[in-house]
Amino acid sequence: MLIDARQLENNTQIEGDICIIGAGAAGISIALELEHTFKKIILLEGGGMEYDDRIQELYNGKITGHPYYPMKASRLHYFGGSTGHWGGMCSTFDDIDFEKRDWVENSGWPIKREDIAKYYPKATSILDLGPCEWNLDYWLKQDPDFKPLPLDEKVIWTKMWQFSPPTRFGKKYKDAIVNSKTIQLHIYANVVDLDATESINSITQVTVKNYAGKQHTVKAKNFILACSAMQNARVLLACNKQAPKGLGNDNDLVGRYFMEHAEIKTGELWLNHTDKLKLYLMEQFTKVRAELAISPEKQRELQVLNGSISLMPLELSNKTIPSVKLWSNDDPRKSLDTFKKYSTLDKRNFIQRFFSKSIYQSYGLFTRVEQLPHPESRVVLSNEKDELGIPRANLFWALSPIDKKTVFTINKLLGQQIGAAGIGRVKLKEFLLDGDVQLPDYTSGGWHHLGTTRMSDDPKHGVVDANCKIHGIDNLYVAGSSCYTTGGAVNPTLTVVAISLRLANHIKEKMAIV
Ligand SMILES: Cc1cc2nc3c(=O)[nH]c(=O)nc-3n(C[C@H](O)[C@H](O)[C@H](O)COP(=O)(O)OP(=O)(O)OC[C@H]3O[C@@H](n4cnc5c(N)ncnc54)[C@H](O)[C@@H]3O)c2cc1C
Structure with a gap:
């Protein structure tokens, strides 16, 4: 009623x-x-x-x-x-996210991942996602063009995401x-x-x-x-x-x-040969895509937070503007319009234009990390x-400084892995090497409160x-x-x-x- x-x-x-x-x-x-x-x-x-x-x-x-x-x-x-x-991008929490991590102040939930994971299948259906499958092997069987980068999964692993219509x-x-x-x-x-x-x-x-x-x-x-x-x-x-x-x-x-999640462009991936990297890209009708995530082992060893990197063709990435600069109008409808115009959201014209080639040699790196729970970060x-x-x-x-350290570490590890696999090189953005302990002002959130x-x-x-x-x-x-x-x-x-x-x-x- x-x-x-x-x-x-x-x-x-x-x-x-x-x-x-x-x-x-x-x-x-x-x-x-x-x-x-x-x-x-x-x-x-x-x-x-x-x-x-x-x-x-x-x-x-x-x-x-x-x-x-x-x-x-x-x-x-x-x-x-x-x-x-909302944009409809979805993925699941990892086991480590719930743990008390000695190097992450104020971490540690009183529940475990499985307490929440029981409800992922129903949540997946409520959000009109595909099957409640988050395992890479499952998705590799669904599309022969899905090919993971040959990286050591104990360092950087391929994490699956799904896209809601959005509901x-x-x-x-x-x-x-x-x-x-x-x-x-x-x-x-x-x-x-x-x-x-x-x-x-x-x-x-x-x-x-x-x-x-x-x-x-x-x-x-x-x-x-x-x-x-x-x-x-x-x-x-x-x-x-x-x-x-x-x-x-x-x-x-x-x-x-x-x-929030700290989100920022962090560098460029240059492959030795062109490759469409279909597993990692979001095109107009993509319902599933992967990101490159830091392993729990490396988070522990290097004392950093969780995070991952997504890829997009460099020519498209070079044209994107930080969300915090685009979403600046008090009226959410106007902010959304501006955002669509300059971001990857306006699927009809923008993405189609840039995905016309569908095979590239260079990709932009976009990093998203969790942030340290900080008592002074607050609503009053x-x-x-x-x-x-x-x-x-x-x-x-x-x-906090560990947020930037995490962004830097994931990108450095990816660079080492790409080099070790002999498939290309990674170039980091200057702000990652400038010695400043804080992320730059244009680091955006994902509208995640x-x-x-x-x-x-x-x-x-x-x-x-x-x-x-x-x-x-x-x-x-x-x-x-x-x-x-x-x-x-x-x-x-x-x-x-x-x-x-x-x-x-x-x-x-x-x-x-x-
Ligand atoms: C631009 C944008 C893009 C996003 N993209 C993604 C994405 O790709 N993936 C993702 O996972 N998440 C995304 N999100 C976040 C997602 O929208 C939220 O996680 C989700 O909506 C949270 O649901 P909620 O019910 O907690 O809050 P909300 O959806 O905000 O609902 C809160 C409700 O409470 C009502 N309310 C508020 N105050 C009162 C009151 N005092 N009395 C009565 N009612 C009240 C509001 O009107 C509203 O209906 C995005 C958000 C935005 C804004």
Whole structure:
């Protein structure tokens, strides 16, 4: 059922078994997973069914620290969330991403890869990917033109990626949600406050508001915050009338450890002979592609983070501009237009033009690494308020020297491997050799917001526990990538959906309805 909260009588009291706040990839996945479990699921969406600039404006805030995309434009605030213009690139986390790594401060999840991996098959299907197969050998059998570079996999290994169409949750799952007998979707229902019991160990109700001047309350047994990492932190910090530092923030962790993926062009690969490297390239209809990733053994030995390199024909790579320079308009639609014009996204004209030859001798290297979880990299509340009276969120994004060391190390290892295999040479960009310990200002993020309510068994080190429940509050959960303890080196959404399905199944077990 679809309800427009602007049309309800003021101060309507809504009640359900469970209340999910935010209808993006995480919130919609959870609602559909719970559809046949509960009689009444309340799904609250702050925006409408389509883009609305007045709602989008609620995301506005200031960027300090490392340059980043405008706050207003780095997420979408309507039904379907940021999948309204995500790119669809997906891959899985590695075992090492979950480990406590002595050389990576603040690393170590309280769960293992297999705890999430159980949910990859279903997440793969929700995102309309191909088979849930991530093994190189499987894909080599699917296409005789897929040929891996002859590198030592104990140094650099070939990691598989898949591309979602990309699935727009707001379109694909609209009918399933709206026609559901158990899901009650409320749009224009921006959550502005959460009330707790006197001892703040349980949530009793949430308050929603909209610009029609209406305010309503929602009661439920369990609440799930699924507003994405920046807004999850903002909502919790702004709920400070009972807990002065904000809900779940007794240990001053909410909003901290904001992470992204550092993404940058790093060099050139010159082969001795032309080669189409089909396994590694993204063309117009590519659904599967590989990247060159640093092995866990080398991460341990050289004390660096996880990361990988993708390839594109050098003549195309030379024309691409760092995303942080292109995605600079406050209006996400305008930023997307500019981005499409200059990037590899506009598949119809741009890629076709540059892939006309389809066989090349030189390739550009583009590196993506996880970043060190850094407590000063954080979302904080601003003194300014939005139209609904809630303090805006500001972002201070901080990178660390190990991030640059990782970028350099992966590219150096690739160069050594290419040389040792006798197939060509790698030329590194000057910034990798300039002695500066920080990555340059034009290093971009991937629009991946991670880590502001990080997971840990210890409330002194994390906001949520292994079940994504906020420490100390028995019925408040957080969904999605804000729970990531470390970011892995892959785009987050496949794991966002998987971790959300895991949370939904935990809720079923908790309520003993499996
Ligand atoms: C340009 C771009 C490209 C991307 N490309 C990729 C990619 O190639 N691969 C990849 O893996 N990821 C990519 N991403 C990231 C991907 O979009 C996110 O990982 C994913 O959307 C996260 O899902 P989510 O549900 O946590 O958040 P969102 O999808 O942002 O959904 C959050 C929802 O909560 C709602 N909400 C927010 N605040 C409130 C409130 N107070 N009350 C009620 N509702 C609220 C929002 O309106 C929204 O519907 C990209 C993102 C962008 C912006």
